Amino acid sequence: MKKPIILTGDRTTGPLHLGHYAGSLRNRLRFQKDHEQFLLLADMQALTDNAHDPGKVRRNVIEVALDYLAVGIDPECTTICLQSHLPALAELSMLYLNFVSVARLERNPTIKDEIKARGFGRDIPAGFLCYPAAQAADITAFKATMVPVGEDQAPLIEQTNEIVRRINATAGKSILAEARAVIPKSGRLPGVDGKAKMSKSGGNAISLSASPDQIRAAVKAMYTDPGHLRVNDPGTVEGNVVFTYLDAFDEDQTELDRLKDHYRCGGLGDGTLKSRLEEILQELIAPIRERRQLLAQDLDHVLSVIQEGTERARERTEATKKEVTQGLGLFRL
CATH class of the missing domain: 1.10.240.10 (Tyrosyl-Transfer RNA Synthetase)
Known part of the structure; x- marks a missing residue:
């Protein structure tokens, strides 16, 4: 039988911590043997609120990849890939933005909460506001039907499925599949201060490399x-x-x-x-x-894992983009 496809990943804004382990990494370890799993180093998403410091995003690509491998993610079972090197994701994002309104993006509970938490007011980076469409592109490009997320992220999966239904309705046939949110039983870990969620920037996290x-x-x-x-x-x-x-x-x-x-x-x-x-x-x-x-002593190996995984992911995402554009009847040269 064909293995279910899972897409998950992390923003490359800093090393991972216990909240990531409890919320997603444990599930990824459990899924990788019996599922086709893609793990996205989400550097483009990280730029939506870190465009002022692209060096931070770049540096943490390796840091997050180190954490993946250190906890036991097996690149033979899980494809680790770099978001910015998959052009089909950006092209599908642009396409999907034509199937969702600004009002719907602003109503998304996850986006509303994050805008409030970051104090953007009306000075919202366009890339941040449009993130639900970009995530829909990520999920559908890999044809993922399962997406491990925290409970607060479930509205993003709901909006992905809305876009999928609109694409399929416009094409007059089923091109893309809807995805299911996989929410961990343990829920979100609070920070050690008990005041907010554990976060890399909040100073209330225990990193996976803590002494x-x-x-x-x-x-x-x-x-x-x-x-x-x-x-x-x-x-x-x-x-x-x-x-x-x-x-x-x-x-x-x-x-x-x-x-x-x-x-x-x-x-x-x-x-x-x-x-x-x-x-x-x-x-x-x-x-x-x-x-x-030990892994940090052989960064060439870590880089090769990312490169090989990204090549495999590029083939998958380009094939999906072709299916979508042909299904919608876009002009072909």
């Missing part, structure tokens, strides 16, 4: 329950950052449930919880950090 001291300091600084002033005080589990991380990474569910009950009743200190979490994170990150250090 033992950095991990220890981050866990120590995590917010728990402000009302849990003494060990014997009953504590709140919901919204407690340490428990949120334990939910994401502690594989002993029976023991975790016992700790939650104990904390709610009182008699369990925050230090005990943080010690358990630190041990789990140290064990998780250590092998990733070590593999990354």
Whole structure:
């Protein structure tokens, strides 16, 4: 049977962190054996709000690729490719913009939230506003039917499917397939400060290359329950950052449930919880950090992985572009 096709990826704005691992990387590792998976180094998308610093975007292509390989992404199973070197994506983006209105782009909940978070007001970069059409181009160019995303990104997949339906209706036949959002059970990890999502720019993330001291300091600084002033005080589990991380990474569910009950009743200190979490994170990150250090010593290999994957991706995306333009009856020379 033909393997389901998955497209996923990351903006090349900085090294990846635990939020990426919990939200997408674990799923990618699980999917890569039984699915045809494409992993996009999204440098063009990164420019939508980093055009003032293209060097940052360029440098982080290698950084993100290092993280992919360090966590166990296998280039024999997963195609790692560079967005800016796939011209069909830009051409399909331009085409798709004719099938969506500015008002619809502005109504997209994901775009609205991101515009507010970045404080753009009405000074919105056009590339940022048009991102839903560009993502639709990315997804459909690979003919992906599964797209792992966070829950907050699901409206983008919905808008992709709207564009797909319009393209198919205009062509009078089914050229493109709709995609399904694959949302991780663990949800979005908060930052260690508990105030926002974990982010590369927010200073509240634990990177996948963090040192033992950095991990220890981050866990120590995590917010728990402000009302849990003494060990014997009953504590709140919901919204407690340490428990949120334990939910994401502690594989002993029976023991975790016992700790939650104990904390709610009182008699369990925050230090005990943080010690358990630190041990789990140290064990998780250590092998990733070590593999990354080894890979960084052979950047020619990392570059060859990107180059070979991009060549394979270029063939796939050019073929889709040809199908779409012919299906719509555009002029051919």
